[in-house]
Amino acid sequence: MDRKAKAVVCREWGQPVQVETITVEGPRRGEITLKIAACGVCHSDLSATTGKIPYPPPLVLGHEAAGVVVEVGEGVTEFQEGDHVVSSFISMCGKCRQCVRGRPVLCENARKAMYTLPDGSVRTKDAKGESLNVFGACGVMAEYATMHVDNCIKIDKAVPMQNAALVGCAVVTGVGAVFNTAQMEPGSRAAVFGIGGVGLNAIQGCVTAGAEMVVAVDNNPAKLEMAKQFGATHTVNINDVDDAGxxxxxxxxxxxxxxxxxxAGAVVExxxxxxxxxxxxxxxxxxxxKDKTSLTTLTLPADERTLKGSWLGSARPQYDFPRIIKLYQAGKLKLDELVTSTYAIEEAAQAFDDMVAGKNARGVIIM
Incomplete structure (x- = not known):
């Protein structure tokens, strides 16, 4: 069935977001409809409003959310009404070389679902009946969202929704970079540059992995104090030094x-x-x-250094999301402390402003 929903929409790059009433169509084969409970406000959503991430507007924002299944489409057997779900913006075909070798974040067909569902269509329309693109096959900064089942991970109903939502991006990106990409060894020394939602999770990932020393690097004193709460042993304010590295x-x-x-290329350096x-x-x-990074090439072989990338923490969402939830439930990871401000959906523009101002570890929109 079709449902009316308030949604946060980017109409034009470089302009403030708008809250509109849209229509969310019911699920087709292999899809489910969620009633969204909470959605994190992420820098990637902001980048989509500026064109840094060039998803074409009009675009329903949101990729980091938790909700409840309210309708299942034909052929869906792994979900039923009432299940609690976290969204994943990683689309995976399950058949390409990267998927079958256990690297779904590198799916060779994922680009087909950057701002649509995997079949190239959308289930979202505005008040005029015109189609709206959706961020990362999700578009979950809305009261309802219809998604493909591969972009949904079932979670324990006991986990608060506003905490669970953050697992879909900030937590898995930071923690996964430590666990999966770096595969950190216990007793290591580490540094984290940039103490936003992702950086804080990289810090606590380092702590959980057994790092002996974790240095937080930022230009915001409040963020550096927050880093200590998440396990940083030392801090460096880049405003107090000539060269942070x-x-x-x-x-x-x-x-x-x-x-x-x-x-930022300069920070990578x-x-x-x-x-x-x-x-x-x-x-x-x-x-x-267009950003670039420069380094002294000789240091790669002479020091056996490695420079590598990490996309969504090199995650396998169906495995890593539940694993992170279990670590949280065991008291090994902090999720409650990440949510520093909550907003009504009508306050979405303020939530983005507060993120830019560095006021939050993570702001969350509560539907």
Whole structure:
């Protein structure tokens, strides 16, 4: 059945988001409709409003959410009404070389569902009946969303929705960069550049993985204090040093792992610079397509350093999302503390402004 829903829509790059009443069509074969309970406000959504992530408007934002199944489409057997679900913006065909080798985040067919559902169509229309694209096959910054089952992961109903929502992006991106991409060894020394929602999760990922030293690097004193709450042992304010990379290296003797969670070539250079011999720098942040990084090539072989990327924490969503939930339930990961502000959907523009101002670990829109 079709449902009316309030949704946060990008109508034009460079303009404030709008809250509109849209129509969300019911599910087709292999799809389910969710009543969204909570949606995180992520920098990637902001990047879609500026054109940094060039998804064409009009676009329903949102990719980090939790909700309840209210309708299932033909052929769906793994979900039923009442199930609690976290959204995943990773589409996977299950058949390409990357999918079958266990790397679904690198699915060779995922680009077909960057701003539509996997079949190339959408279930969202505006008040005039015109189609609306959806961020990352999700479009979950809305009261309802119809999605393909491969973009949905069932979770324990005991987990608060506003916490569970963050697993779909911020948590798995940061924690997964440590667990999956870096495969950190216990007793390591690490540095995290950029202490937003993703950076905080990289920090707690390092702590959970057994790092002996975790240095948080940012220019916001409040964020650096927050980093300590999530397990950072040391902090560096880039405003207090001439060269953050050199400062971290002097402090640590060279880290084993550095995580860039900003999305800027210059910061990648700093993360690489602070590595010790045999160290690995992991680029997590999403940069402008024209951005570039420079490094001294000789250090790659001579020091056996590694520079690698991490997309959604190199996650296998159907495996990693429940794993993260279990770690949270066991007291090994913090989710409650990540939610520093909540907003009504009508306050979406304010939520984005607060994120840009660096006020939140994560702001969450409660439907």
């Amino acid at each position: 050199k400062a971290v290296k002097k402090m640590t003797g060279g880290v084993d792992y550095a995580f860039e969670c900003v999305g 700093q993360a690489y610079k602070c590595l010790g011999r045999g160290g690995t720098a992991v680029v997590v942040g999403v940069s402008d397509p």
